Amino acid sequence: MTSPQRFSLAPIFLAIFIDMLGVGIALPVTAPMLLSPDATIIPADASEAFRTIMVGCVLAAFPFAAFFGGPILGAMSDKYGRKKVLILSLTGTLIGYLIFALGIHVHSLALLFLSRLIDGFTGGNIPVIQSAIADISNAQTRAKNFGLIGMAFGLGFILGPYIGGKLSDPTLVSWFDFKTPFLFAAAISFINILLLIFYFRETLTKRRDMPINALTGFRNIRQAFTDPQLRVMFLAIFFCALGFNFFAQFFQVYLIKKFSFTQGDIGDYFAFVGICIAVVQGWLVRKVAKYYSPQQVLHYSLFALGCVLFSMLLPTQVWQVYLVVPFMAIAQGLSAPNMTSIVSESAPPEAQGNMMGINQSVSSVALTIPPVIAAFADLINIHLPIILASCFLMIGWRLMLAYLR
Numbered sequence: 001m002t003s004p005q006r007f008s009l010a011p012i013f014l015a016i017f018i019d020m021l022g023v024g025i026a027l028p029v030t031a032p033m034l035l036s037p038d039a040t041i042i043p044a045d046a047s048e049a050f051r052t053i054m055v056g057c058v059l060a061a062f063p064f065a066a067f068f069g070g071p072i073l074g075a076m077s078d079k080y081g082r083k084k085v086l087i088l089s090l091t092g093t094l095i096g097y098l099i100f101a102l103g104i105h106v107h108s109l110a111l112l113f114l115s116r117l118i119d120g121f122t123g124g125n126i127p128v129i130q131s132a133i134a135d136i137s138n139a140q141t142r143a144k145n146f147g148l149i150g151m152a153f154g155l156g157f158i159l160g161p162y163i164g165g166k167l168s169d170p171t172l173v174s175w176f177d178f179k180t181p182f183l184f185a186a187a188i189s190f191i192n193i194l195l196l197i198f199y200f201r202e203t204l205t206k207r208r209d210m211p212i213n214a215l216t217g218f219r220n221i222r223q224a225f226t227d228p229q230l231r232v233m234f235l236a237i238f239f240c241a242l243g244f245n246f247f248a249q250f251f252q253v254y255l256i257k258k259f260s261f262t263q264g265d266i267g268d269y270f271a272f273v274g275i276c277i278a279v280v281q282g283w284l285v286r287k288v289a290k291y292y293s294p295q296q297v298l299h300y301s302l303f304a305l306g307c308v309l310f311s312m313l314l315p316t317q318v319w320q321v322y323l324v325v326p327f328m329a330i331a332q333g334l335s336a337p338n339m340t341s342i343v344s345e346s347a348p349p350e351a352q353g354n355m356m357g358i359n360q361s362v363s364s365v366a367l368t369i370p371p372v373i374a375a376f377a378d379l380i381n382i383h384l385p386i387i388l389a390s391c392f393l394m395i396g397w398r399l400m401l402a403y404l405r
Contacts, residue, residue, distance in 0.1 A: 011200040016152040018192040022185035024160015028266035031252045056375030063367030065120030071216040074127035074357030082132040092122020097186035104179040127356035135203035143289040146337035151282030158274035165267020220361035236399035241366035243392030250374035280333030294338035305331035306393035
């Protein structure tokens, strides 16, 4: 990798780390806050079923808005450049955190939804970041660079959930409460914006003057699932993302109900998940990429991930839940960057933003569905969301094998 490429990759890495630190800070707070009658966001006499469904709806609001915002940001980044769009995106994230904190302060569920919608629409910056990485990558370095960025995700989740769990714990500091993590997340988002303004070097060399449409997300879904060259690939990605998100987005509810986890416990758990994923995507992915292509890796990693998720049903004690995490991190850590690499390889350099926008639309739908369905599935049996997660992963694995054939 040349020096200019390293200069561009470093601030991208830092931006993702700080962005995911903010996401991680909020992660252990939402479910305990809405499930607890003492938080007063939801009336104290509301049923547990209603609270569980509201958790699912609040979690789903972000990807629902990202479905519309992600492809628009991706197209804008092809037209105006990566830097301007990333700064705009992170500004929306900052505003979203502040509104969420205000919603907690005034006990307004409506403001929580509004903040998640704003943050989702403007915070759907993953296709922009992926496009910037693709700009400075070639066939030999693409999977490695996506793996390095995956490491930034993991590092953000190491510190983020841990900090979020502690910042919301009034037993540590008397004035800590549920809104403190979101105020801290807003502060580090502001720092992130400043770093991008002063240190990020534009990676896009050839711009495309494409129309920007609010309905781009629907067009992307139609293209993803009707284009003969893309259909099987995106169906595979959809089911894989659907399966993993059934686990990832609602597992905190499972931990609360089965093991009586507090927000501090959830923060500690997801910090451990982050450590494992950071090691896998920061070290193992780069080692594996030297010897195996993305196609070869996905043959086995997706099947392993489906099996590992099913094994999440087995733990009966807290230490056993932790025991499964390294195996999940290896399977997911190898799968995610290599699936992104497959998508990137399917488009020419000047269409990376558009292709990543399509990928983001598919991923957003796969993120929106699980929280709501998992909430209702949880009311039937708390193990059902995990069973669904494993089943959808296996469907995605079979579809990926068909595409790679």
